[in-house]
Amino acid sequence: MSRISQVSLPQMQSSDFRFEINALRAFAVLAVMAYHFGVPGFSGGFTGVDVFFVISGFLMASQVLSASERDAFSFASFYSSRLRRIFPALFVVVVVCLVWGWFFDLPKDYINTNRHAVSALFFVSNIAFDGERGYFDAAAHTKSLLHTWSLAVEGQFYIFLPVFLILMQRFAKRYLFLITGIVLLVGCVWALYINHVTPGKGFYLLSCRIWEFFIGVMLATYHMRKLNAAARNLLSISGLVFLIGSFCLIDASIPWPGIWTLIPTLAAAMLIAAGNTDLTRKLLGFWPLQRVGDISYSLYLWHWPVWVFSNNMLSMSGRAPYWVDRLGMLLLSLLLASLSWRFVEQPIRKQRQWWTSKRLVFLASVGTLSVFSFGLANVAVNGMPFRLPIYVQRAAEATFINTPRDECFRRGDSTKDASEQFCVFGVASALSPELALWGDSHANQYLTAVSDAATRNNVAGIIATQSACSAKKIESNAIINSACEKFNQEVYQYISSHAAIKTVILGKWWAGIDNAPLLTLIRDLVSQGKKVVLIGALPSPGFDVPERWSKQQISAGQAIDSMVIPMSSQSPALAIREKMMSELLPLLQTGSVIYIDPFKHLCDHEKCRLVEDGSSNFRDESHLSHSSTMRFMPDFEDAIRKMEARQ
The missing domain is CATH 3.40.50 (Rossmann fold)
Structure with missing residues (x-):
């Protein structure tokens, strides 16, 4: 009997509700939020995304293999279910980011926001962001759709996975586990090589992430020996310890993904492999944790725009977020995620008589093409500066290279x-x-x-x-x-x-x-x-001058014709x-x-002039404007x- 046909244990059945996987989702999204919101002690919270990749690999492979064994697999049904799960909530967030940018983004930034929006809806935003500054750079905190890179990686994986598994089922069924392991090993070595040659280059790319998904795929293709309750409890507890350890002890200075990525990914695999146990049911079945797991996708989608928009508003008053601000962001993210789950995710997933696959594909296509067309129009008129007050448009003019x-x-x-x-x-x-x-x-x-x-x-x-x-x-x-x-x-x-x-x-x-x-x-x-x-x-402002200048003017509701920093700085x-x-x-x-x-053009003995006579001397945080x-x-x-x- 093949390993595929032996996948019959409860822990291998994706159709059964997996409370430990739901808890894993909750841990992952909370860790990512804690990292993004700057909560002390979560320097490795970004590894929550790696946990999501393992979960996706396991669940999607289980789904494809289960349907294939019943001779019931359909590519159309698979991709339709993925579209139904991912696209609607993503589209809502993309539109909200575009609306926000209409009122607050400078034209050059709004062009980028539109580009990111189109990239997100076509599931190629990881490629778009790969050509920009890195995920861990300070500039990344101004991009409201930065987090969609991981959805793009997942979307690309979904295209590849069923084709791979169905071909293996047809032509190499007996060797599926072995071939899966080879893909995992080659992918891991490739990621290590890329990070060695160009550190950080592989962060956004599927080619350097696919091995993480294949950890989950291997779990779905291998019939584990039946473990007793004590062994499964030990496996679960060990996985939980390693998981939390990766959230707290890893930091952004480590090239990622790399050898250390094995810690959170294997920890997730251990918890999935152990399945439902009496001990972990008590630990991971905690009601609030399970509810966070339910809304984890919407929570992931909303928390990052909330962080970016909130920081944008706070910067207008010239201050960084306090702990009470971060708490407010957390509560707002939970509220928006709950509403998204209740009124977007659930109806579209459950009310299939109205939300048929054809209607969903049609509306998704119309929505994507609308955003794409809006983006083209935005580029054609240089970011639509007419959106902003005249005095803010002066800041926008400085950002364009000429x-x-x-x-x-x-x-x-x-x-x-x-x-x-x-x-x-x-x-x-x-x-x-x-x-x-x-x-x-x-x-x-x-x-x-x-x-x-x-x-x-x-x-x-x-x-x-x-x-x-x-x-x-x-x-x-x-x-x-x-x-x-x-x-x-x-x-x-x-x-x-x-x-x-x-x-x-x-x-x-x-x-x-x-x-x-x-x-x-x-x-x-x-x-x-x-x-x-x-x-x-050059003098060093320490911040993006046109952006800071525009925010100060928006906050003041009037033109500000000068901005200086002390020469002592x-x-x-x-x-x-x-x-x-x-x-x-x-x-x-x-x-x-x-x-x-x-310095002789921009400074005197007491100060350096960043903005003078209503014109910015800088186009960003370090480059001069054309007029300057x-x-x-x-x-x-x-x-x-x-x-x-x-x-």
Whole structure:
């Protein structure tokens, strides 16, 4: 008899109510909420998502295998049931986030909110977020639909799983457990490899998460030996201890998913494998815990927007959430989840005479296409700035990037939309480029000012800028470990081999970065007979300026024309400036290096001006707005003129 046909124990039957699985859902969602709400002692609460993946793997595999054994499996019925379970409540949350964003998001942010909404409804938001900042970054706390990444991973798994299981049932039924184990092992090794090569890269991707689902799938495909009550109690208690331990002891500094992910996933597997026991029934059958398990899906959906929206409102008053605020968020999340479960989830799942599969698919399609069309319209009119008061629209204007040849700025993986190796700025008719703008986005932000200055001096230059990649000397025989290093090697070799490039303009993000490589590069370029224009450190606001400015104006109900921070808050940036000036003093004195100091344009002895005369000097927390960068054009023009005179 095959292992599949032997799945007959109560703990293996997905049709029976599994109170321990319901409790697992409750533990998982409460842990995730505790982590997101900043409850002390839950540094690993994010592992609750991994628990959900194991549960999904077990339940979905059990459902497919059970129906297949009865020769009653239907792909249409399976996908319809998944749509019925997941889509309606998700759609409601997506619409609420869009409505909220209509009133509070700046146009650039609203475009992103719409993009996230469409991605969520098409179950590809994990891919969308993979191209943005990481899950654990502070910026993630402004994305109201960030949590839908896990639903996208589950949705993609649901597409793959029944196809895999039915094929195995037909062609390799005897080896299903073995093949499932191989998939699990290969997936785990792949996740470890990705995290080793690029830490954090696999967080959002199904390819690095599928092994977690397959822990649950293996439980559904293997006939466990019948354990006595004592052994099952021990298995349950051990699983519970490891589960709570992972919630409390793991933290975000650990590459995830990775080897430590085995703790919460295997803990969940232990509880599922043990099944219903007298002891765990007393521990996990606690009525409030079971009710949280019932509403766990809606609770997961609602808690994150509640957190994001609440923090948005609190930030308008310039404060962080207190414990009483967090308690209020918890209660509001529970209320909204209960309403969602009662009036959205339950009717659509149970009232099937009206909510037929065809009607559900039709309405889901109409809803998704409506959100998609709204998103296209939103992009077409630049985030619909007319939604906001005129004085808030000024903040919105600062967030849009307006540099020439944006297609030439390389993404973090070193790809760009332009076909040429290095795009040219300045005078296109110049015989050959004499300048190079080299650095990260904090160099690229000055491109318009640099290009205008080059044009006025009748010279041209090349654009050598890449996201999050500070300029650095990389020798031709060096071992390359990243796209940034490969890019810097390419730029260095190009500049070194082109004698016509006489001046190199360097810019970078300075905060928290070791500047020794930059000093080495500058000295090397000077030794080659090149001149260097170095753009110094910017003042550091410590927050997204247009966002903070817009919130203050919305809260005040009127225009606010200025925003400043004390000069005393800029000690780190000033220390960097003093150190660089000291290190480069001999080169500054000979004129081989010219230092452009942003502080002279943005600060005086007492304060730095983030907003002045109703215009923002920054487009986010660290980049200058377009209008602000144009103040530097005379500096670049003067520097280019001086460099050209010294050739």
